[in-house]
Amino acid sequence: MTWYHLLLDFYGCDPGALNGEEALKKAFEELSRLMDLQIIAGPIIVRYVGREGSPSGEGL
16 A cells, blocks of 8 residues: 655745635645545644744744
8 A cells, every 4th residue: 555645835825825724724625625535634734833043934
């Protein structure tokens, strides 16, 4: 059996559009439906608070 994980890099996107946890959850659920995937534990969204001076800032 093969398992796949999806990692998305939204660098350069509008931070306001990506900051809503419920909107992201709905988007991942819809993507799963479109791809005919079965959600077994999620989506799991982790908020990254960043570190001072980090170029990546913070996000979900």
